[in-house]
Amino acid sequence: MFKMARLTALQLYKYLPAKNCGRCDETTCMAFAIQLLDRKKKASNCPELTEEGLKKLIEVTTPPVRDIEFGAGENVVTVGGEEVMYRHELRFFNPPPIFIDVSDLMSEKEIRGRISLVKEFEIDRVGMKLRLQGISVRCASDNPEKFRETVRIVARDFQGALVLCSFNPDALSAGAEVAGNKRPLLYAANRDNWERVLEIARKYNTSLVVYSNNLDELGTLVREISARDFNNIILDPGIEAENSGLARTLNKFVMLRKSAVNGVRALGYPLMGSTVSLWMDSKEKSPDEKRKLAYYESTVAGILLDRFVGLLILHSSEIWSILPLVTLRQNIYTDPRVEPAVKAKVYEIGTPDENSPVFITTNFALTYFSVSGDLENAKIPCHLLVVDTEGLAATVAVAAEKITASGVKKALEESGIEHKVKHRKLIIPGVAARLKGSLEDATGWDIIVGPQDSSQISNFLKENW
């Protein structure tokens, strides 16, 4: 097993048939090798490999933390596939899917509410949609029949990915019977039930979770299952969130990722955690205490997202507690080698004319999307001049002097905005107020200092334009 980060296309090429047949939709085997490196293609996309050859190629392109799949059709979920401990060493690859907790002891109303949450939750951010990935159903009753019914209800109303949770194989079997075609992730195999859970996983061609709080036992269980030619495994080392348990949990996750990256095969699998465990003995708590619990759950989930978790099961359905997690997840999993910047030029919002206002902003992607979004929502036709600040946001760009008078002057000239508007009024971000004087001197335009945050633009224009 190599770490993909250290492989070159040339090294991968040696495992390919060198026929340049094109059946993989690439023109040459070298091109295919490059696609493999970028993870845009898989080893199985090459139809010309022998069985042995395919096995070898898969072996060499398997990352230190394997990528594991479950789910069906449009709702296949990929977990893991990681190569490094720190994102700056390369990048992280698969944003951890988040599943919302449902139990067979909940009322049907509660269950429907949670299904709606997962279906409808969608946050627009930097041109991407942040979503929840599925529902996790657990057999809290320990009654396989009851569990089956609950899974049936969920599977009927919800087409997304599922996790079925019980340590009782009869319950897992019952649940899988009515949801098997969705290839639900099975939680979980432990030292007592692993043979039966493995059977069920094979039957429904899906993946399973192995749980043990003891890392010797965890590795041993994985070895047993792996020796039976089954590697669709996700690991759950357990979470302790009280007192020093948090430090233990953190260390477990760190050690497991480091072991995988160091090449310990028995631990080369993605990790998961269920913060539902924080909600034990909480039924009688007041609404305010429950919000505090949701707050703490979000905090622990955030710690896990930062430190190597590959899949999360959350209980809280409060949007405010989920929002920082999906945002943080997006942040951590962006490719650090790519500057999130948009092109520096004039963008037209709506249909502006020669009298429409001219705003300037930075080319940091988030800034651009926030500002243009606010302008669009305010229904203000205007010209938005994006200035190259090397991908830095407004406040940072001002502090680092990446927005300069000469830079703006150049942007104005190059954009041709002077031919598009009759006036010479430029609205600058509120945080750049200190540049007003120097900008006026350099450009000859009237500089109007805009609001601190672009969400205030609508009000601002009413008063000032």
Add this chain to the structure above:
Amino acid sequence: MDLTELEKLFGDADEIEIEGFKLEAEELDLTLMLQAISQAVSSKLHTTPFKFTPPAEKYESRISEVVVGATKADGGTRNKSLKIGGETAPPFYYFEDYQGHKPVISHDVFDMPISLPGHVKPYFEGVMDDPVKWAKLRVKKFNAEMITLHLVSSDPMVKDTPIKESCELIEDILQAVKVPLIIGGSGNPRKDPELLSNAARICSGERVILSTVCPDMDYKRVAKAAIEHNHPLITLISMNPDEMRRLNKNLMKEGVTPENIIMDLFTGGVGYGIEYTISAMERCRLSGLKGDKFLALPMASATSNSWSAREAWMTNDAWGPREWRGPLWESTTAVIALLSGADLFMMLHPLSIGIMESVIESLFNPKSLTGEGEIKYPGWISVDV
């Protein structure tokens, strides 16, 4: 032929059928090496049990220790002296024998009533137009163990408060509260050197932290004052470890020691650059531990920056109540900075600070890390809620 050769020959076969076997002997002496056979047989049925070894690595150097606040014994008037830094491994990596000082939270106080979100203001009712009252409230009501005095009004673009006036305020604060202090300039590179040098003089001997120093200001002037009056300082470089290294090196050339520098790589809130913060801080901390003395320094996080995130201050029903959302935005940012190596936090909201304090308590100096035996966790399946 010995049995191990036989074992090699037959590999992991279940059954061996020998054809055309003919044994001719006067005397047949059969010795069965049962152990070898049973091992050959058993290795097919069971894998060897896995033994976990903590993947601990050793780090070449230690992060420097910075003392904040001087008590009477050390020439100051603070009630307590705090130490930060001193780490021997990445944040809380106890399996790598992590040792270090407990991270500290400093509470924000501003020298003028700044615009705060509507759900934050109530906490500072009646004190926002009096920094002395504000500082006292922070210490008495919210148990602040450090205060940051942000001299934002000194900015020529804001109120251009005269140095003399800012210094008088600093003196009042020194009298009013006895916790270690951070003196924060306005960020104006032309005024701050004068402001911070004067602050250094006023606070001589107290070991207040002078915040911040960066390349586009007369940092040498601030360094001189820091050395003369014995204060640590914070270097600020936005998200660029190479530039940060250069600045620290230049400061050390001026005679500032590693025991007097804290680095701030700029904390972007969740959704507003936190990933840059994570990577910049992790790179610096790892470099420092691996022997780079210009980066083997404690780090600061101005986590209250996260309040500029609209998710923190904006009223938006689709996002849930901001009374919970806002503090969570700040504390999530803080926790991530903590895991990235932050030793010193500048924070705003009492709820966020409270949560951070308990997270730090939980992560710092755990009584046991082995935690043998079963844990409650598997019970999550049966949670009735």
